[in-house]
Structures are given as structure tokens and as C-alpha cells.
Amino acid sequence: MGSASVYSLTRPGPHRRRVLGIDRFAPPHGLGSSHGRTRIIREAYFEHPAYVPVVRRAFDLWRELERSVGRPLYRKTRGLNIGPEDGTLVRGARASVAAFKVPHQILSAAGIRRQFPGLQPLDEMIGVLEERAGVLFPEECIRAMLSQAAKAGAELKLDEAVVSWDAADDGVRVTTTAGEYRAKQLVLAGGAWMGQLMPELRGVLSVVRQPIHWFDPASHDEDFGPDRCPVTLWEYGPNRVFYTLPDFGDGVKAGVHYEGRAVDPDRVDRQTSTSEDAQVTDLLRRFMPHAKGRLRESQVCLYTNTPDLHFIVDVHPVHAKRVVVVSACSGHGFKFATAVGEIVTDLVTGSAPRYDLSMFRLTRFQ
Numbered sequence: 001m002g003s004a005s006v007y008s009l010t011r012p013g014p015h016r017r018r019v020l021g022i023d024r025f026a027p028p029h030g031l032g033s034s035h036g037r038t039r040i041i042r043e044a045y046f047e048h049p050a051y052v053p054v055v056r057r058a059f060d061l062w063r064e065l066e067r068s069v070g071r072p073l074y075r076k077t078r079g080l081n082i083g084p085e086d087g088t089l090v091r092g093a094r095a096s097v098a099a100f101k102v103p104h105q106i107l108s109a110a111g112i113r114r115q116f117p118g119l120q121p122l123d124e125m126i127g128v129l130e131e132r133a134g135v136l137f138p139e140e141c142i143r144a145m146l147s148q149a150a151k152a153g154a155e156l157k158l159d160e161a162v163v164s165w166d167a168a169d170d171g172v173r174v175t176t177t178a179g180e181y182r183a184k185q186l187v188l189a190g191g192a193w194m195g196q197l198m199p200e201l202r203g204v205l206s207v208v209r210q211p212i213h214w215f216d217p218a219s220h221d222e223d224f225g226p227d228r229c230p231v232t233l234w235e236y237g238p239n240r241v242f243y244t245l246p247d248f249g250d251g252v253k254a255g256v257h258y259e260g261r262a263v264d265p266d267r268v269d270r271q272t273s274t275s276e277d278a279q280v281t282d283l284l285r286r287f288m289p290h291a292k293g294r295l296r297e298s299q300v301c302l303y304t305n306t307p308d309l310h311f312i313v314d315v316h317p318v319h320a321k322r323v324v325v326v327s328a329c330s331g332h333g334f335k336f337a338t339a340v341g342e343i344v345t346d347l348v349t350g351s352a353p354r355y356d357l358s359m360f361r362l363t364r365f366q
């Protein structure tokens with residue numbers, strides 16, 4: 001979100017700003033929430049239809065960025081939301097496709113098995129198949145946003161941590177491990193560390209550890225490549241979701257959505273446990289049995305969750321003219337980053353909002 005904000009604020013146009021970006025590490029890095037080589041982008045948004053126009057704008061902006069850097073950032077795979085017809089996932093996805101006329105097909109379990117032999121849903125499950133869904137390559141996306149921003153004049157201070165900040169009528173002051181900076185405005189986008197940058201959020205946000213895993217297919221490798229295997233969300237129990245991504249040469253990726261345990265972002269055990277590995281192995285065995293060969297790699301990533309699992313994108317409650325707050329993204333923010341960067345630019349420049357932002361307001365926690 002920080003890289004996207006820097007990128008958006010330095011794009012040509014009347015809203016362009018002189019920007020200094022500060023990160024305690026050197027993005028892209030593997031210590032926050034944006035690593036792991038792939039991220040799902042999807043439009044049949046089960047979480048809430050209000051996200052659909054935002055992701056549509058993000059699609060356009062990712063494309064534009066991709067053209068500017070001349071490297072692939074997105075790969076279309078199509079997307080499936082699979083679960084019981086009356087479950088949260090299928091109902092939510094259908095509400096979004098209906099509200100915004102998202103091109104889609106409804107498939108029975110047998111239809112899913114026929115079209116995508118790698119996927120083996122239970123008979124009582126159905127699928128919402130969407131055309132435009134696919135995969136973003138997050139490290140490449142971050143590199144692209146930062147390189148474009150630097151080209152446009154942004155100054156990037158990496159491996160430099162913000163220690164404190166304060167705001168007054170005439171501007172903001174930021175103290176880091178290397179010095180002090182003054183600016184007219186400040187955007188806080190600390191991901192899992194937002195509680196340190198904005199202590200008011202400590203009681204609201206929960207940072208959770210989310211393992212991700214890659215498996216070598218046991219057989220039928222051809223069923224799991226990006227041409228034959230859509231990104232898939234599975235409601236495998238009531239309100240319990242896991243997701244799978246096709247094999248880009250490094251294995252089929254799978255992870256459980258939420259269910260992680262709360263952690264301090266400065267003390268994260270980066271090894272997955274036997275029970276975490278076993279949970280995903282078992283889910284894959286049940287729903288994509290041929291994909292479940294050797295577990296070749298696991299990583300740990302962090303979600304920063306709000307109580308309602310919607311984002312925070314808002315002005316600061318006390319320093320509204322000076323400070324914008326962005327993240328937490330509750331485990332589903334990456335796909336929106338370019339569009340969120342643009343919303344941040346609107347908030348910084350005081351422009352009229354492009355979307356109804358009430359779902360993302362800080363006041364909802366009062």
C-alpha cells in the first residue's frame with residue numbers, strides 16, 4: 001500500500017506530489033504481508049459487492065503499470081469460488097456478480113470436475129466461475145511501482161524505520177532511525193506494524209500468522225498449470241475458506257484463509273508447524289488429490305485484520321488534513337493496491353472520493 005501510494009502520488013497530473021517513501025526494510029521483502037510470489041485477483045467478490053468497482057479500476061491500473069515497465073505483472077487463469085450453494089462464499093460471489101454484471105458461469109460439482117479435472121469438489125458444492133480472475137506477481141508489482149515512482153522523482157529511504165511522527169497545523173515531522181524529515185502530509189501504511197505507527201489501532205487490529213505452502217503435483221501435472229487450473233477459493237466448512245493457485249513451475253500453492261494465530265510482528269516464527277502443514281495437506285488431499293505430492297516449500301506471511309475484515313483507508317481522526325491512514329487489509333488487499341494508491345492520492349489532495357469509502361472509515365471502530 002505504501003509502494004502503491006508513492007507510485008500514485010508521483011504519476012503525472014495535477015495531483016502529482018514530491019514524495020519521500022520510507023520503509024524499515026527494502027520492499028519487496030519477505031517479512032510483512034506482500035511476499036510469496038503470487039496473489040489472487042478476482043472480481044466476483046464474495047466479501048462485499050462494494051469492492052467490485054475498486055478492483056475493476058485496479059485491473060486497469062495494473063495493466064497500465066505493466067505496459068510502462070514492460071514486464072508481466074498479471075496472468076489470467078480464471079477464478080472459481082466453490083462451496084455449498086447457500087454458503088458464504090457462493091452467496092457472496094453471486095451477490096457481486098449480480099450487482100455488477102460480472103461475466104461468470106455457475107457450474108455444478110460434476111461440471112467443475114469435467115472442465116477442471118484437477119479440482120474435485122463434493123457433490124453438494126457448486127462453483128461461480130469468473131473469466132477475468134488471475135494472478136498478480138506481488139514482488140514484481142512492488143518493484144514496478146517503486147521503480148516508476150523513483151523514475152518520476154520519488155526519494156526512497158529503505159532499511160530506515162520510522163520511530164515517531166507528529167503533526168501540527170503547518171505540517172508533519174517524522175523521526176526515523178537515520179534522521180528527521182518534515183513534510184506537508186504523511187501517509188501511514190505500516191501493514192502489520194500499524195499498531196506501532198498509530199497506537200490507537202492496537203486494540204482494534206489483530207496481526208495473524210498465515211502459512212502458505214507449495215506442493216509438487218503427484219500426477220496429472222498438466223491439470224495444474226495456469227492454463228488449465230483457475231485460482232480457486234473453497235468453502236470447505238461453514239465460513240471456512242482455503243485457496244489454491246496453479247503451478248507456475250514452483251508447485252501448486254495452497255493456504256488457509258484466516259484461522260492463523262495472533263502474533264507480534266517483530267517476533268514471528270517463520271517455520272510452519274507440523275499441524276499447519278498437515279491441515280493444508282489434508283485439504284488438498286480432499287479437494288485436489290492429484291495435486292498433493294511432495295510439500296516442497298512453506299512460508300509464513302502476515303494478515304492484519306480489522307474486526308469486520310474490511311480495510312482502513314481514511315484520513316487520521318485528529319490530523320485529517322495532514323495524515324492519511326491505509327492498511328489494514330485483512331488478508332485480501334493486494335489486488336486493490338494500485339486503486340488504493342489512487343484513493344490515497346485523492347485523500348492527500350482533498351479530491352472528491354471516487355467510491356463510497358464508508359466501509360473503510362476509522363470511525364466504524366468507535
Ligand SMILES: Cc1cc2nc3c(=O)[nH]c(=O)nc-3n(C[C@H](O)[C@H](O)[C@H](O)COP(=O)(O)OP(=O)(O)OC[C@H]3O[C@@H](n4cnc5c(N)ncnc54)[C@H](O)[C@@H]3O)c2cc1C
Nearest residue numbers: 001024032033034040162191193301327329331333334335
Ligand atoms: C499468505 C497471504 C496470502 C494473501 N493472498 C492474497 C491474495 O491472493 N490476494 C490479495 O489481494 N491479497 C492477498 N493477501 C493480502 C495482501 O497481500 C495484503 O493485504 C497486502 O499485501 C498488505 O499490504 P501492506 O502494504 O498493508 O503491508 P506490507 O506489504 O507488509 O507493507 C507494510 C510495510 O510497512 C513497513 N513498515 C512497517 N513499520 C514501519 C516503520 N516503523 N518504519 C518504516 N517502515 C515500516 C514494512 O517494512 C512493510 O514494508 C495475502 C496475504 C497473505 C499474508
